[in-house]
Amino acid sequence: MATVLEETAERGAVPHPDITRYSDVNRDILAILGRPGFGWWALVVLAAAGIALLLGAWGWQLYRGMGVAGITKPVGWGVYITTFVFWVGIAHSGTLVSAVLFLFRAPWRQSIYRTAEAMTVFAVMTAGLFPLIHVGRAWLAYWLFPYPNSRFLWPNFRSPLVWDVFAVTTYFTVSATFFYLGTIPDLAAAREQAVGLRKKFYQITSLGWRGTDREWHHFSKAYIYLAALATPLVLSVHSVVSWDFAMGIVPGWHATIFAPYFVAGAIFSGMAMVITLTVVLRKVFGLEAYLTTKHFDAMAKLILMTGLIVLYAYLTEFFMAWYSGEEIERTSFWQRLFGSYWWATWIMLVCNVLVPLMLWFKRVRHSIPALFVISIFINIGMWFERFVIIVVSLATDYIPFAWGVYRPSVVEMAILLGSFAWFGFWFLLFTRLLPPVAIAELKEVLPAPMRRKGVAHHG
Amino acid sequence: MADQERGGVLAAFDYLDSIVDAIHELRKAGYKSLRAYMPYPDHHIEEALGHGPSPVRVWTLVGGLTGAATGFAFTTWSAMDWPLVTGGMPIVSIPTSVVIAFELTILFGALSTLIGLFILSRLPYVKPMIVYDPEFMAGRFGLYVPASGARLDDAWRILERHEPVQITEDREGAHVA
Numbered sequence: 001m002a003t004v005l006e007e008t009a010e011r012g013a014v015p016h017p018d019i020t021r022y023s024d025v026n027r028d029i030l031a032i033l034g035r036p037g038f039g040w041w042a043l044v045v046l047a048a049a050g051i052a053l054l055l056g057a058w059g060w061q062l063y064r065g066m067g068v069a070g071i072t073k074p075v076g077w078g079v080y081i082t083t084f085v086f087w088v089g090i091a092h093s094g095t096l097v098s099a100v101l102f103l104f105r106a107p108w109r110q111s112i113y114r115t116a117e118a119m120t121v122f123a124v125m126t127a128g129l130f131p132l133i134h135v136g137r138a139w140l141a142y143w144l145f146p147y148p149n150s151r152f153l154w155p156n157f158r159s160p161l162v163w164d165v166f167a168v169t170t171y172f173t174v175s176a177t178f179f180y181l182g183t184i185p186d187l188a189a190a191r192e193q194a195v196g197l198r199k200k201f202y203q204i205t206s207l208g209w210r211g212t213d214r215e216w217h218h219f220s221k222a223y224i225y226l227a228a229l230a231t232p233l234v235l236s237v238h239s240v241v242s243w244d245f246a247m248g249i250v251p252g253w254h255a256t257i258f259a260p261y262f263v264a265g266a267i268f269s270g271m272a273m274v275i276t277l278t279v280v281l282r283k284v285f286g287l288e289a290y291l292t293t294k295h296f297d298a299m300a301k302l303i304l305m306t307g308l309i310v311l312y313a314y315l316t317e318f319f320m321a322w323y324s325g326e327e328i329e330r331t332s333f334w335q336r337l338f339g340s341y342w343w344a345t346w347i348m349l350v351c352n353v354l355v356p357l358m359l360w361f362k363r364v365r366h367s368i369p370a371l372f373v374i375s376i377f378i379n380i381g382m383w384f385e386r387f388v389i390i391v392v393s394l395a396t397d398y399i400p401f402a403w404g405v406y407r408p409s410v411v412e413m414a415i416l417l418g419s420f421a422w423f424g425f426w427f428l429l430f431t432r433l434l435p436p437v438a439i440a441e442l443k444e445v446l447p448a449p450m451r452r453k454g455v456a457h458h459g
Numbered sequence: 460m461a462d463q464e465r466g467g468v469l470a471a472f473d474y475l476d477s478i479v480d481a482i483h484e485l486r487k488a489g490y491k492s493l494r495a496y497m498p499y500p501d502h503h504i505e506e507a508l509g510h511g512p513s514p515v516r517v518w519t520l521v522g523g524l525t526g527a528a529t530g531f532a533f534t535t536w537s538a539m540d541w542p543l544v545t546g547g548m549p550i551v552s553i554p555t556s557v558v559i560a561f562e563l564t565i566l567f568g569a570l571s572t573l574i575g576l577f578i579l580s581r582l583p584y585v586k587p588m589i590v591y592d593p594e595f596m597a598g599r600f601g602l603y604v605p606a607s608g609a610r611l612d613d614a615w616r617i618l619e620r621h622e623p624v625q626i627t628e629d630r631e632g633a634h635v636a
């Protein structure tokens with residue numbers, strides 16, 4: 001007796017009209033893993049040069065001491081901490097796409113989530129460098145972790161900085177686990193087409209995955225639970241990062257709005273980075289059939305929404321500073337707009353508030369070049385947001401006598417630049433070693449092949 | 460019977476409804492331990508095979524609870540081990556423990572889910588892949604029926620009725636896993 005499979009067309013499903021068969025997905029995506037061209041090698045050389053710059057600058061700082069960085073009294077947290085928060089923020093939208101949108105059953109996530117998740121892992125790896133650089137004596141960084149030392153001293157768990165250590169290491173471990181788990185079936189798919197050394201690599205990393213019902217059965221459930229764990233995690237991590245500031249009594253930091261404000265900002269900036277990266281991937285590897293304008297439209301809407309939350313947070317901050325009637329709080333925010341760092345604040349406002357407003361227009365959301373340019377603006381704006389929050393607040397706190405102006409040194413700027421190279425290097429490696437579009441999961445949103453036509457379009 | 464578990468037949472299908480129908484018919488005919496191969500997790504096949512809830516969730520729960528307990532216990536114990544008296548604030552502070560306990564809940568829960576998955580689905584699988592077709596990773600569905608003798612012939616006939624792309628006999632019983 002023939003079974004009639006139920007109709008489960010999902011709401012908001014994104015059609016992929018140019019992909020007809022399951023094997024097309026393997027063919028198209030695995031072709032990307034082929035021999036890299038000249039452009040890829042050129043970018044790798046560029047990234048390697050950037051990493052050399054990073055290591056050189058860091059080495060110089062280790063050799064000469066923290067004096068080569070511009071941070072000093074009163075601004076003890078400068079470019080390093082700004083960039084740390086920036087990269088942690090970038091990471092967040094990857095988890096949003098891979099875990100939160102998975103739980104919400106948003107079918108448009110399938111094409112972009114692998115890229116977004118890889119971005120998360122690499123961004124946390126980049127962010128993780130900065131506490132090491134910032135602490136100065138990087139070889140003693142293990143002091144951050146609780147371990148049985150000779151005097152049985154433990155970290156002070158009342159400090160938000162210790163929470164941050166736990167939050168960021170957990171975030172890295174869990175997002176790397178989640179990323180790897182989701183990749184296993186695709187590594188198995190890559191294994192079947194690869195030859196030589198690559199085949200060995202995929203054979204080992206795919207753990208002998210065969211796609212049996214038992215494997216998939218436990219895999220799908222494990223994936224749901226990991227997504228359910230990653231969702232509160234992503235909210236907690238940037239909340240904890242924001243408490244590094246909000247728990248201090250510095251004017252401009254000590255605000256209850258900080259946790260949601262930082263989380264929204266993180267997703268805002270991360271989504272922009274996803275667009276920046278996927279636009280390039282789509283162009284370079286010809287993934288037009290997989291990353292359609294509908295995907296970009298959905299991402300742009302997310303940016304618009306989180307951008308409005310960020311705008312709301314800005315307005316609240318300024319309003320509360322004025323409404324509190326507190327002289328010091330008012331001064332701090334006046335300094336943001338018209339003080340020594342007025343330019344940083346105005347860059348932030350233009351990039352994060354004005355430019356994303358263009359996304360209200362459907363024509364802009366459907367134009368890939370426009371989205372690319374807007375995403376770059378947001379990336380810049382969000383770096384400056386963290387710079388403004390951290391530096392301006394510290395530069396002009398309670399006593400005008402102690403005020404000062406911080407100028408980032410060459411070493412700090414070199415390390416900032418090098419961090420992009422470090423991130424880019426891992427991302428370049430990723431595009432050649434792992435399928436950048438999730439092969440197995442994409443098939444879940446394609447119509448299943450049916451012998452009897454028209455019985456099901458499953459989700 | 461012991462020899463029934465040795466050997467079997469592997470069919471590859473191009474269509475989802477074919478394999479689902481075949482599973483239903485084979486199960487009705489009394490075939491057990493059917494194994495399906497699929498390029499993505501298809502719930503029609505899982506339902507046809509009659510999978511119950513996966514015990515992975517127990518691993519997640521136990522791991523998460525262990526993490527929470529560890530977080531609270533460790534922060535409390537270390538605060539009491541070396542009391543830091545500051546401004547009359549409590550030595551054992553619940554709000555600060557919550558953050559650590561929360562992060563460890565997630566960390567332990569995630570790692571234990573991963574371990575649970577590996578144990579339950581018997582990964583990594585290191586035996587040679589004999590009864591297997593690389594096409595299962597691309598677009599085909601596979602169905603393996605452990606049977607021998609007359610039962611194998613019956614299974615063969617049932618499978619054939621659902622227009623498989625390919626049927627192969629596995630004499631050695633290499634698949635038993």
